[in-house]
Amino acid sequence: MRVADKIFVAGHNGLVGSAIVRELTRCGYTNLVTATHAELDLTNQVETCAFFEHERPAYVFLAAAKVGGIGANAAEPAPFIHDNLAIALNVIDAAYRTGVTKLCNLGSSCIYPRDAAQPMAEAALLTGPLEPTNEPYAIAKIAAIKLCEAYNRQYGTDFISLMPTNLYGPGDNYDLTTSHVLPAMIARFDDAKRTGAKTVTLWGDGTPQREFLYVDDLANAAVFLMERHTAAELGAWINVGSGEEVTIAELANLICATIFTDGMSSGGPAAPPTIEWDATKPNGTPRKLLDSTRLTGLGWQPKTTLADGLAATYAAYLKDRP
Numbered sequence: 026m027r028v029a030d031k032i033f034v035a036g037h038n039g040l041v042g043s044a045i046v047r048e049l050t051r052c053g054y055t056n057l058v059t060a061t062h063a064e065l066d067l068t069n070q071v072e073t074c075a076f077f078e079h080e081r082p083a084y085v086f087l088a089a090a091k092v093g094g095i096g097a098n099a100a101e102p103a104p105f106i107h108d109n110l111a112i113a114l115n116v117i118d119a120a121y122r123t124g125v126t127k128l129c130n131l132g133s134s135c136i137y138p139r140d141a142a143q144p145m146a147e148a149a150l151l152t153g154p155l156e157p158t159n160e161p162y163a164i165a166k167i168a169a170i171k172l173c174e175a176y177n178r179q180y181g182t183d184f185i186s187l188m189p190t191n192l193y194g195p196g197d198n199y200d201l202t203t204s205h206v207l208p209a210m211i212a213r214f215d216d217a218k219r220t221g222a223k224t225v226t227l228w229g230d231g232t233p234q235r236e237f238l239y240v241d242d243l244a245n246a247a248v249f250l251m252e253r254h255t256a257a258e259l260g261a262w263i264n265v266g267s268g269e270e271v272t273i274a275e276l277a278n279l280i281c282a283t284i285f286t287d288g289m290s291s292g293g294p295a296a297p298p299t300i301e302w303d304a305t306k307p308n309g310t311p312r313k314l315l316d317s318t319r320l321t322g323l324g325w326q327p328k329t330t331l332a333d334g335l336a337a338t339y340a341a342y343l344k345d346r347p
């Protein structure tokens with residue numbers, strides 16, 4: 026990519042898209058194109074095609090998606106598969122038809138089977154049943170990978186797909202009905218801090234193991250790969266993870282400690298609450314750890330520790346919270 030090349034970041038207001046904009050700006054790219062959902066509905070084929078015909082971007086980062094945690098996926102399975110399929114189909118096809126030089130499709134580690142061997146390598150895809158709590162979303166993300174792969178094979182496009190692990194950072198969604206586990210915990214513990222609640226109740230039993238990656242590290246990996254490697258070199262998709270995992274209970278304790286540290290809270294010093302686990306709620310996949318050795322073998326490494334990332338995320342949350 027050259028500094029003057031026109032780059033379209035789809036989903037620039039979201040967690041991933043906003044981080045990609047920050048990284049591109051940090052790297053000196055100046056010709057960035059964005060559009061809000063009100064300006065461009067990527068689930069609408071006509072609108073998407075017209076946008077690409079008019080803007081003619083040279084590079085595309087496909088970070089737009091309908092996302093949410095276990096509760097949101099359970100409540101709205103149809104939009105989770107429909108909207109994400111439509112976005113992928115419309116953007117990837119429009120990129121091909123308007124001659125986009127290179128596209129980066131952002132996926133998710135939920136594409137891998139529920140009981141895949143850990144850590145999960147790229148070869149694990151389609152080797153077993155998916156986790157039922159997010160299957161519609163996962164199927165849409167798998168379809169996007171296969172769409173990029175098919176276009177590359179038939180039309181010679183250079184469309185790469187990145188499969189990040191669980192992401193967090195500034196710009197996350199903290200709505201308790203639709204958010205993922207980490208931002209939901211931040212919102213719950215911060216509320217306990219402000220209200221003086223003695224307990225915080227969390228879903229499941231705390232035993233699942235998860236890997237988390239600070240979103241700015243993902244953005245750095247995406248720009249790194251777009252600048253230096255082709256789909257022919259990378260294969261159809263590549264994992265992006267931190268290589269470290271914690272249990273959900275350990276994560277809860279880390280977040281609680283971050284929020285209840287003097288000077289970091291919204292309400293001053295207070296005693297941390299007791300954590301109670303609601304085992305009637307689903308745990309989700311027992312363990313999710315990516316094998317990111319293909320990416321690290323190319324010379325990329327994450328830069329942000331979980332402790333530092335949580336502190337930065339909570340600081341951003343306090344700044345943006347109403």
